[in-house]
Amino acid sequence: MPLTGNSPREFHWLIDMLESVDIGLVVLDKDFSIALWNDFMENHSGLNAAEVRGKNIFSQFPALPEQWLRRKVDTVVTLNTRTFTSWEQRPWLFPFRSTRPITGTHDYMFQNLTIHPLAEPDGSIQRVCLMVYDVTDVATSKLALEQANEQLSLLSITDPLTGLQNRGSWENLLQAEFSRFQRYHQAGTLVMLDIDHFKVINDRYGHPAGDDVIRHLASLIKSLLRDADTAGRYGGEEFALILPQTDAEGAGVIAERLRLAVSSEPVMTHGEIIHYTISLGLAALTPDLSSAADWLQRADKALYQAKNSGRNRVCVCQA
Numbered sequence: 001m002p003l004t005g006n007s008p009r010e011f012h013w014l015i016d017m018l019e020s021v022d023i024g025l026v027v028l029d030k031d032f033s034i035a036l037w038n039d040f041m042e043n044h045s046g047l048n049a050a051e052v053r054g055k056n057i058f059s060q061f062p063a064l065p066e067q068w069l070r071r072k073v074d075t076v077v078t079l080n081t082r083t084f085t086s087w088e089q090r091p092w093l094f095p096f097r098s099t100r101p102i103t104g105t106h107d108y109m110f111q112n113l114t115i116h117p118l119a120e121p122d123g124s125i126q127r128v129c130l131m132v133y134d135v136t137d138v139a140t141s142k143l144a145l146e147q148a149n150e151q152l153s154l155l156s157i158t159d160p161l162t163g164l165q166n167r168g169s170w171e172n173l174l175q176a177e178f179s180r181f182q183r184y185h186q187a188g189t190l191v192m193l194d195i196d197h198f199k200v201i202n203d204r205y206g207h208p209a210g211d212d213v214i215r216h217l218a219s220l221i222k223s224l225l226r227d228a229d230t231a232g233r234y235g236g237e238e239f240a241l242i243l244p245q246t247d248a249e250g251a252g253v254i255a256e257r258l259r260l261a262v263s264s265e266p267v268m269t270h271g272e273i274i275h276y277t278i279s280l281g282l283a284a285l286t287p288d289l290s291s292a293a294d295w296l297q298r299a300d301k302a303l304y305q306a307k308n309s310g311r312n313r314v315c316v317c318q319a
């Protein structure tokens with residue numbers, strides 16, 4: 001039998017249900033004084049209905065976004081239409097503590113909110129009803145999923161040992177930089193660098209110490225490059241840098257600075273002091289380059305020149 005609320009008994013049931021339903025119900029007069037405050041609101045706010053009835057809601061909850069709520073309620077009253085705000089637009093209206101087991105990240109109850117116009121017998125709108133839905137479970141699992149996806153996409157582009165771009169993502173950037181050059185003809189230089197005699201370091205000090213040397217070099221690279229530059233770990237002990245808006249001369253200065261920093265700052269690890277050096281090869285963008293692979297090959301050629309001519313030096317590939 002549908003409940004119509006026509007008989008006093010049905011009316012009593014209805015009120016009982018509204019009081020105990022697991023949704024926050026607040027009836028506000030047009031002057032924002034509280035006319036109804038159900039059990040849900042009592043339980044989560046710690047304020048009982050008798051305490052707040054007739055009081056202005058902003059005086060009871062100074063943290064409420066007054067301007068925003070006034071504007072919403074005005075619209076509902078003027079247009080006689082309900083409005084909905086999801087937790088994604090505004091995580092909560094009432095600052096209620098979350099009742100879920102502590103997740104360590106979200107202390108507050110996430111809420112969806114509907115504001116519903118309440119018509120008087122003459123059809124005029126003198127009050128509105130705020131319906132507050134606890135959506136903490138949905139919101140926290142959605143946020144956790146988003147966070148996991150972000151971490152996954154970060155993992156797919158970074159090298160776990162150094163935090164630099166991995167080879168795949170760095171090659172995409174190289175291609176993008178080359179395409180930009182073909183279109184706008186702006187300067188750019190590629191630097192390939194490699195740790196000298198790294199096999200000896202591994203053999204003498206062990207693989208974990210070798211890893212520390214790689215990490216040390218990566219952090220020196222990060223500290224010396226500008227934000228616009230991109231560094232990638234190209235292979236085991238080989239790194240590659242893209243320096244946009246930088247000609248061979250400018251890149252030579254940066255490469256030399258990095259070479260010097262490496263040779264003058266040993267790594268202290270596993271009770272050992274490890275001195276190491278790097279060799280670097282540069283290739284600037286020039287109109288005769290046919291592809292990003294061609295550009296890479298030139299920088300690689302310069303790197304081998306640096307290795308073959310004694311290591312611990314910078315060589316520039318001439319076009």
Ligand SMILES: Nc1nc2c(ncn2[C@@H]2O[C@H](COP(=O)(O)OP(=O)(O)OP(=O)(O)O)[C@@H](O)[C@H]2O)c(=O)[nH]1
Pocket residue numbers: 161194195196197198199200202206207208209210211214235236237307311
């Ligand atoms: N510790 C460590 N070693 C690595 C890693 N990746 C590659 N290697 C080692 O790096 C060494 C590279 O050796 P080579 O290619 O012979 O070059 P090199 O000894 O540096 O000699 P040159 O480049 O000619 O100066 C190999 O012994 C690899 O096993 C890594 O992630 N960690």
